[in-house]
Amino acid sequence: MYSTPCAFRPIVLLNTLGKLIEKMISTRLQFDGVEYGLFHARQFGGIRQRSTEDAGAFLTHLICAGWAKGLKTSVIAFDMAQFFPSLNHEVLLRVLSQQGFLASVWNFFASYLVGRQTSYRWNMFESPNFQADVGVGQGSALSPVLSALYFSLVMKVFYQRISHSKCDVLSYVDYGTLVCQSRTLDQNLPKLSEAYEETFDIVYSTKAFSTVCTVGMLGNSLRGLSPMHKCLLYRSCVVPVAMYGMNLWYHGFSKSKGHLESLRKMQHRAALWITGAFCTSPNKGVESLAGLIPIHLHIKKLAARAVLRPKPFHA
Structure with a gap:
């Protein structure tokens, strides 16, 4: 993994007082940018109240709205390499x-x-100083808002050029997504091929379930972590990963039975690890002894909490 220089990611060390000043300036720039419409409506990330879930919700809305109109949606995601520098x-x-x-x-x-x-600096070796006359520090509080203001004009120019076609673009910091909608998928290909000739498959991650499978190394019913600490570890490290983005697929009209079943299996395995119970133990009883809320009730709680979002940053 670390056989090539590009695999390393240097840590930028900045002055502490300078960070505080940068954060104050960044907060004010974000407020003015949202208040006066300087950011594009399709820009997410680097701007408060525009998170990854907001970007996913907007993309989901585009796809569902296209289905209602009988349109097929094609999406291409891209990365702007070396954007900040x-x-x-x-x-x-x-x-x-x-x-x-x-x-x-x-x-x-x-x-x-x-x-x-x-x-x-590598261990005890320190290189001479190099001029940094381009880019913004990726560890700086100003880099997200400055890059968003920088890229907002690119978004506006893009929409002026594609006003005749049914294409959309979403940006998230240094990532972007091209979205095209037509009656058939074949009609989307010429539009997307104007920008990209190579596409990649989407891979679904089972990271949360893999994490549950490996926590057994931290202890069992005889030694290692106590049940209380096991429960704390599961709720703080596994559940947030599994629940991330659940608002995109869980709602009243969604077919989420398969997703819920996978999450139930994950929590049942975690409950067995926490309590040290047998594999044939009843699911609800083991969850109750482990102090875990049933997964479907936990999802409903998160969905209700997502509705009660705080007021917008510029309000």
């Missing part, structure tokens, strides 16, 4: 100026982004 400072300053920010704002960034240097 490649942002041009002069273009970024021009973008801030064109978007209506005060001269004091882009003058600040004109001074903030120049004269930067970085060095690399």
Whole structure:
């Protein structure tokens, strides 16, 4: 895995006081960007109140709305490699100026982004300083909002060029998704092939179930973690992974029986590990002894909580 240099991801160390100042500026930029519509409506990530679940919910809505109209949906996801290190400072300053920010704002960034240097350190070896005259620090609090403002104009230009076709694009930080809808899938291919000639399969991950299968190494009924700590480990490390994005597939009209059955098996296995009970023990009794809420009730609780979202960031 680490036989090539590109496999390494350096950790950027920044000044603590500078981080606090950057976070305050980032919060204000996000507020103004949302309040005055500087971000594109299809931009997700790097902006508060626009999470991965929001992006997934929007994509799900597009697909379901297409089904209602008799349309087939095709999707291509892409990654903009080296996005953060490649942002041009002069273009970024021009973008801030064109978007209506005060001269004091882009003058600040004109001074903030120049004269930067970085060095690399491996154990006791430290490299000489290198000029960092492009890009924004990926560990900086300002990088998400600056990159979102930078890319918002690209989104607007894209929509001006495809206004004649039934194509859509979603962006999530340095990732993007092209969405095309037509009466048949064959009609979608020419539209997508204009941008990409190679496609990849979607792989469904069973990471949560794999995690449950490996927790047995942490203890059994005789030694290792206590039942209380086993329950805490399962609820804090496994359940959030399994429940992530459940709002996209669980609702009143969805056919979610298969998903619920997989989650029930996962929790039953976890309950057996927590209590040390036999495999033939009844499911509900073991879950009760382990202190676990039934999985379907837990999903209903999360679905109800998702409706009670906090007010928008700009409100």
